[in-house]
Amino acid sequence: MGNIPPQAKKVFTGQIFDVYQWEQTMFDGSTETFEMLQRPNMVQILTVVEDKILVIQEEQPNMPQVTSIPGGRQDAEDATPLEAAKRELEEETGYTSTEWSELFLWEPHRKIAMKQYCFLAKHATQTGVQQLDPGERISSTIISFEEFITLASSNIFQAQELQKEILRMRLEPGALEAFRERLFS
Amino acid sequence: MGNIPPQAKKVFTGQIFDVYQWEQTMFDGSTETFEMLQRPNMVQILTVVEDKILVIQEEQPNMPQVTSIPGGRQDAEDATPLEAAKRELEEETGYTSTEWSELFLWEPHRKIAMKQYCFLAKHATQTGVQQLDPGERISSTIISFEEFITLASSNIFQAQELQKEILRMRLEPGALEAFRERLFS
Numbered sequence: 001m002g003n004i005p006p007q008a009k010k011v012f013t014g015q016i017f018d019v020y021q022w023e024q025t026m027f028d029g030s031t032e033t034f035e036m037l038q039r040p041n042m043v044q045i046l047t048v049v050e051d052k053i054l055v056i057q058e059e060q061p062n063m064p065q066v067t068s069i070p071g072g073r074q075d076a077e078d079a080t081p082l083e084a085a086k087r088e089l090e091e092e093t094g095y096t097s098t099e100w101s102e103l104f105l106w107e108p109h110r111k112i113a114m115k116q117y118c119f120l121a122k123h124a125t126q127t128g129v130q131q132l133d134p135g136e137r138i139s140s141t142i143i144s145f146e147e148f149i150t151l152a153s154s155n156i157f158q159a160q161e162l163q164k165e166i167l168r169m170r171l172e173p174g175a176l177e178a179f180r181e182r183l184f185s
Numbered sequence: 186m187g188n189i190p191p192q193a194k195k196v197f198t199g200q201i202f203d204v205y206q207w208e209q210t211m212f213d214g215s216t217e218t219f220e221m222l223q224r225p226n227m228v229q230i231l232t233v234v235e236d237k238i239l240v241i242q243e244e245q246p247n248m249p250q251v252t253s254i255p256g257g258r259q260d261a262e263d264a265t266p267l268e269a270a271k272r273e274l275e276e277e278t279g280y281t282s283t284e285w286s287e288l289f290l291w292e293p294h295r296k297i298a299m300k301q302y303c304f305l306a307k308h309a310t311q312t313g314v315q316q317l318d319p320g321e322r323i324s325s326t327i328i329s330f331e332e333f334i335t336l337a338s339s340n341i342f343q344a345q346e347l348q349k350e351i352l353r354m355r356l357e358p359g360a361l362e363a364f365r366e367r368l369f370s
Contacts, residue, residue: 017222061210061211
């Protein structure tokens with residue numbers, strides 16, 4: 001949403017977050033030091049398994065357990081966000097798909113330059129086994145579309161941008177049915 | 186949501202964001218450098234003026250214009266989040282209220298330690314004039330409850346956590362009426 005301007009200088013390189021600053025001209029002609037962050041793109045995967053949807057319970061060190069869908073960061077090894085999504089789904093669940101498409105693209109933060117992608121993986125099948133990092137504990141569950149909509153609307157669901165899309169779809173006549181059609185056709 | 190653990194060290198002090206890092210023990214006993222940010226608390230004000238609600242159009246340097254409700258950061262001068270809310274409302278709009286309460290408290294980010302408060306300012310009246318920073322251009326509009334619910338549900342509304350609460354209320358029978366009652370009683 002916010003963009004880091006070209007004259008900005010990187011003043012800190014972090015593990016996840018890089019900090020940029022620049023002198024910004026204000027409306028009265030004075031200047032102030034402005035600051036924004038950059039972090040790697042994030043990907044999520046809405047995984048359709050037969051007539052159901054795959055959700056995960058994830059535990060990380062120093063974090064409470066969360067309910068979400070598979071996903072993670074686009075690493076240096078991932079040439080594109082889609083590559084990152086394919087890698088994350090396979091590592092976290094052992095599932096793969098041959099029918100991928102982009103469902104949503106968000107830029108959720110005003111002061112953090114970061115894109116968040118949600119991909120749709122249709123007709124997914126379990127072709128391998130979980131290969132987790134030492135900082136992950138993940139278990140998968142397959143639930144019905146109706147159960148997914150209820151879960152994704154609730155406070156315990158951690159994919160917040162997807163949650164907002166689903167709340168909006170529930171309020172717009174026909175939108176949820178069109179979404180179901182897109183997932184399971 | 187995430188908490189910065191006590192052994193974390195501050196490795197960068199920014200204009201807005203401070204960066205903390207620590208050695209985190211992983212599930213297999215290995216360690217990795219973990220990172221989180223801390224930023225000042227944010228406050229928002231839902232301002233009730235007679236039977237209407239105050240919304241703002243805000244422009245900041247290097248940012249697209251946004252539609253939202255009054256608000257800002259809790260500065261060092263603000264002893265409490267409520268003090269910050271009173272100051273921000275008066276500076277941004279010239280309105281004051283003698284009937285304040287806390288509506289919502291969110292911790293929206295997993296890797297950013299920050300609380301976001303939404304206060305309710307009932308029976309507000311314009312007792313002064315706008316006193317803007319050189320980095321702000323703000324115009325206020327007073328709209329009906331129904332117009333507010335429509336606006337707050339739409340993509341152009343920037344108060345994202347409040348938006349989610351309102352979408353949820355629209356889906357829960359009776360919740361929106363109870364909210365209206367709380368605002369205008």
